[in-house]
Amino acid sequence: MKPINQKAWWLVLPVFICVAFSAVLPLMTVVNYSVQDIISPDRRVFVGTEWFAAVMRDEELHSALWRQLTFSLAVLAVEIPLGIALALSMPARGWQASAALVLVALSLLIPWNVVGTIWQIYGRADIGLLGAALAWLGVDYSYTGDATDAWITVLVMDVWHWTPLVALLCYAGLRSIPDAYYQAARIDGASRFAVFRYIQLPKMRGVLMIAVLLRFMDSFMIYTEPFVLTGGGPGNATTFLSQYLTQKAVGQFDLGPAAAFSLIYFLIILLLCFILYNWMQRVGTADPEGASHE
């Protein structure tokens, strides 16, 4: 029998402490808030699931959640195909490849609040390049006045900011495909589309999964950029979940409902990621239907 050495626990301890302080304890604090009514720093009442029930009935929250879902799906629908297309058109080798990589990665290096500021100025009709150009073309565009314009501007900003991430991931996936696959496809007489459909896309599945999950989670938690660009307006048109949550917790100091909602928020992200992950795992790897019957 192997000797049991309990000393190994000491090696795990630092990680355990780090995780406890960075994740577990804050999360438990939130759980703590979500079941109590904090009246003053030294007076609190246990309220059970009351906050959860209240949050579930909150109409404003429902519309924020709906807005958020639509936004995240739009982000995925635009950024994933665009990122793939960008990666496919990037040069594979030589100095052009390096130049393209730097150029594409540029927007990823900009701090988020700066991105918001850039687009805020960019979209202004008086001094912004985009806003002025649209005005000159006769398009009635105002991200501060029109809800649709604001929503689209936030979406375009996110696409501008984050499509490069998808592109870089896909580019890495593409570069890892051995030349033999392309050679075999040429020998087999495959069309350009068949090469994409049967070689490049399946081989990018792993990185695409990461890209989809990252972009979904990040866009679902988007806060800084719309906050800087539109402040959530006009009206509530670009008030996404994080901002709504912050308003509740920090603005109105409703810690209880905010905490309850944080937990629900967390579970929604977890659930959707789980669904996305499993769906993408199945696509392209499962045995074709009917195979087991034969």
Add this chain to the structure above:
Amino acid sequence: MARIDLDLAHSYLSDPKQDSDYALLPLQMSFVDGGAYALLGPSGCGKTTLLNIISGLVRPSQGAVRFDGADMTARSPQERNIAQVFQFPVVYDTMTVADNLAFPLRNRGVAPDRIKTRVGRIAEMLELSGQLNQRAAHLAADAKQKISLGRGLVREDVSAVLFDEPLTVIDPHLKWQLRRKLKEIHHELKLTLIYVTHDQVEALTFADQVVVMTRGQAVQIGTAAELFERPRHRFVGHFIGSPGMNFIPARWREGAIEVAGHRLPIAPALAERLSAAGEFMLGIRPEYVTQTEAGASGALPVEVSQVQDIGTYWLLAARAGETVLRARLNLASAAPDVGATVWLKVLGPHSCFYGGDQQLIAAGVEPEQPGASA
């Protein structure tokens, strides 16, 4: 199907200056319709480049590729109608085995029922029939490589099927089986097969004609027997056989040759050529080195440095002057002791002579002293 003629050279550099800049030095070669060929050589000798030039994946920097006399140099693999199987299995992960096999046919718009019969036939040949509806991604490496082979063989009208070390990832016992399968398929379909390998056994058992390559040069083309018996280039002697041919420095001296300080009389038919060469190399395969009594004709005294039991023979290593000589001796005979001096016969009908790397004397001349039959 077609006869393939090559007359070309290739460099991956844009401005090659010396021989070492070339992946393939100028060569002329023909592959007859329906033949089974092997390109044999060590890694980096240019055999894969040559294969890719034939298939059209690589365009030679000089010269031309002709199929039945028609210039195909600028044509794509598809236009050449070539099939090629690569070293590592290439399967289309998302497709079933059947779809994989059908892919080259579908891309060419072959009728569905024709595709079905072809795929069924090839699957049967390669023993894949039971897995036709499985997704290719889940299969083991050897099954995947069988799919690659199948895709190479599924078209019946191809000009040639090219194999680039296709059995590298296959288990040894399956290797034999698949190689036999390929031979059968060759007999059955009468396709031109060109097979790249660094494994001499694979090349010699598979092909009718073996092209031995080194450093971008095809040094000899011949049957297994020709390559074994009469290597025209020292590389062939060295590369083919296990262990390779012995090369002993020798020189012409006063009517006889001097090998490792020992004088050996030589047949007059050879004397002229060897005396002109002055210094040369005597080549003899370990299989043909035999132990003799002291002072026998064509034999050298050597000092035994190592004796190994290889299972079917003794492998003897012995010093003759500066050179180490290897011999395969019959297990029935007693193994000589290490350190002992024995006499080994190195001059006989199987001896070859090399000036530089090239063979000096064409095959079939008896090199022994006067009196021996020619």
